[in-house]
Each structure stands twice: as C-alpha cells, then as structure tokens.
Amino acid sequence: MELRHLRYFQTVAQELNVTRAAEKLHMAQPPLSRQIRQFEEEVGVALFDRVGRGLKLTEAGRFLLDQSLQLTQRLEETLDGTRRIGRNEKRWFGIGFVPSVLYGVLPELIRELRGDDSQVEVGLTEMITVQQLEALKSGRIDLAFGRLALNDPAIVQQVVMAEPLVAAMPMSAPPLDSPLDAEALARQPLILYPARPRPSYADHVLSLFRAQGLQPRVVQEANELQTALGLVAAGLGLTLVPASVQRLHRDDVRYVPIEVPGFVSPVIMSYRAGDGSPYLARAVDWVMRQGKA
Structure with missing residues (x-):
C-alpha cells in the first residue's frame, strides 16, 4: 500500500x-x-x-x-x-516518557523548553523505560523519563525524585480508618500495569511486596494506567499509582495513602552518555533543580 x-x-x-x-x-x-x-x-x-x-x-x-x-x-x-x-530553521529535541510522569514534572518541563527557545521543536513519545533506552541509543529521542533503573553504559540515568505510592480504590469501597499497610495491601485484589512489555513499573511494584516478604493477589493485568483505573472504578480491585496521579480526578476512584517504608516510585531521567548538547544540558539542569526544590 x-x-x-x-x-x-x-x-x-x-x-x-x-x-x-x-x-x-x-x-x-x-x-x-x-x-x-x-x-x-x-x-x-x-x-x-x-x-x-x-x-x-x-x-x-x-x-x-x-x-x-x-x-x-x-x-x-x-x-x-x-x-x-x-533548513536549519529548527532543531529537533525528542522526549520519551511513561504516562504517569504527565502528572508531575514533565508538563512544566515542556512549557519551559518551548518557551526557552523558539528554534527548537520538542517532540513527545510515550514509551516504557526499556523502549526509552533503545530510542536514546538510536537517536530517536534525546531525553527520557521513566520509573525503572536499568544498567546500560551507553545511558546516564539520574533519579529526579522518589514519589510515594498511593492505592487507587473504587469510590464505592468502604472508607478506611487509617492508611494501608503492606499486609492489608497484599490481601486486596491487585490490578497490575503495564502487563507488557516487561520489565516495567509492574515489576517494580511486585519487588516492593517481595521486599516485605509478601505475595500480592494479582487478579488482572492492564497495559495502560487509564485502563487500570477504569478496572478499579469497575470494582475489580485496587492498583498502586505514584502520588502525582491523584491530580487525575475521577468521580469513581479515590486515592488512599500507603504507610509502608520504601513504597515509592522513582522518576528516572535518562540521556545518552557523552551527549554534549547545550540544549540537553539546560534541560537536565532545569529538571534536577525542580527535583531538589
């Protein structure tokens, strides 16, 4: 065709x-x-x-x-x-991201980059962390935001911040008197995302339970954050999301604090080792200053 x-x-x-x-x-x-x-x-x-x-x-x-x-x-x-x-009228600057960072630092960075230099075209591509590293090495993107630490000598990874996790539960669920602990979470039906490809944020969530000596009761896997929240709203179970996702207001979902040490999700910024682009350097510096603020 x-x-x-x-x-x-x-x-x-x-x-x-x-x-x-x-x-x-x-x-x-x-x-x-x-x-x-x-x-x-x-x-x-x-x-x-x-x-x-x-x-x-x-x-x-x-x-x-x-x-x-x-x-x-x-x-x-x-x-x-x-x-x-x-025609050298603009420079391309590609950013890869996992969906959950759209509720945190990424929107502010996009506004900063687009306002900082009118000669730069900022492109955005949704992809999980594993895909981000391949896209960085092939030159398809220049900067990436994920939630998984991966060891690759061609890529520099920096933790921007560690976000607490919260439990997204159906609004119809009985209210809780206190934050959820690890054992209470493990007893709840869990909706895990993304289902594929792996490794991904899903593996990070599973590792948090293993560190507590617990095995979560996974009842459903979803490929997208929005799908997982839709399944939560339908009453299939709960899902664990970074705290910034609470900015995504839904009438059929409520967010419950989790009181378990270490139940956090890092925001990890990745870029090519040895990339001397001044524009990349400005972007990295801006992001790290926001993370420390």
Whole structure:
C-alpha cells in the first residue's frame, strides 16, 4: 500500500463521486476507479457502496476516512517540521516518557523548553523505560523519563525524585480508618500495569511486596494506567499509582495513602552518555533543580 492510494481513497470518499475526484486529482476516471478497487482488495473489505451512479461510504469506509485523515494530517505536520529542521530553521529535541510522569514534572518541563527557545521543536513519545533506552541509543529521542533503573553504559540515568505510592480504590469501597499497610495491601485484589512489555513499573511494584516478604493477589493485568483505573472504578480491585496521579480526578476512584517504608516510585531521567548538547544540558539542569526544590 502506497501513500498515494490512501490519498486517492480520501478524495473519492470526500467527493463521493469518482468523476469529481478524478478532476480534483488531475487524473482520468478509469485509472482512479481501478486504483480504488485495488485498494479495497488490499484492505480486504468494501469501503464504498455503489448506489446508482454515486457512491456511499460503508461503515468500514467511514472509519478508515476518519482515521486516515488524522494520520495524513500528522504526516504533513511531521514533514513540515522535517523541512524546517533540514533548513536549519529548527532543531529537533525528542522526549520519551511513561504516562504517569504527565502528572508531575514533565508538563512544566515542556512549557519551559518551548518557551526557552523558539528554534527548537520538542517532540513527545510515550514509551516504557526499556523502549526509552533503545530510542536514546538510536537517536530517536534525546531525553527520557521513566520509573525503572536499568544498567546500560551507553545511558546516564539520574533519579529526579522518589514519589510515594498511593492505592487507587473504587469510590464505592468502604472508607478506611487509617492508611494501608503492606499486609492489608497484599490481601486486596491487585490490578497490575503495564502487563507488557516487561520489565516495567509492574515489576517494580511486585519487588516492593517481595521486599516485605509478601505475595500480592494479582487478579488482572492492564497495559495502560487509564485502563487500570477504569478496572478499579469497575470494582475489580485496587492498583498502586505514584502520588502525582491523584491530580487525575475521577468521580469513581479515590486515592488512599500507603504507610509502608520504601513504597515509592522513582522518576528516572535518562540521556545518552557523552551527549554534549547545550540544549540537553539546560534541560537536565532545569529538571534536577525542580527535583531538589
């Protein structure tokens, strides 16, 4: 499948008339009709219903049009940024992050970086810590924020802060008179995230229980923080989240303190060893000053 085939489909889907679409694409109608038929065969489902001399999108066609327009818009933005960087009008600075840091230091850093230098394009990519290290080494990103310490001589890792963990529980659960201790936590049904890939924050949570000589009762695994909170709201169990996640207010979830020494989750900043970029140095310095504040 080529990008031009997707553009042919989008034009026909918006015009719902092959003749008008062909005119708009500056091509003849018969080849466009062939391209659309071949595109449907490649996708494997009908995208159009032929109604008389006109066309109507099938449900699958409506879905593909909506999703593909978002993709091509993002592609255009990416190409535009690439051209600016290629013309030395802007420099690219990529940041990888785990979702939970969106409720802590990361939003402030993004505002700082974007306001600090208009000649730098800041790109954000959600990825777990293991993926971050590979992306740093390949040059796809320049700075990363995760929650897992990994030993790699090509990467520098610095702990920005250690966040206390809290238990996210369904709002319908009976109120507690005191913070949860380790044994009380181990008795509760636990929703663990992310389920994959591993190692990840999930392994960190399991290691905290092992350090207390306890085995948690894992009843469900989820791939995303938001999914885990949704399962909590549905009453399947509780999940352990960094305290900053409490800024994500939900009417169906409440957060309960945990009173267990060491039940914390570090925010770990990672970057390439030997990277002498002044922009990276400014970013690292700003983050570490915030962590000490």
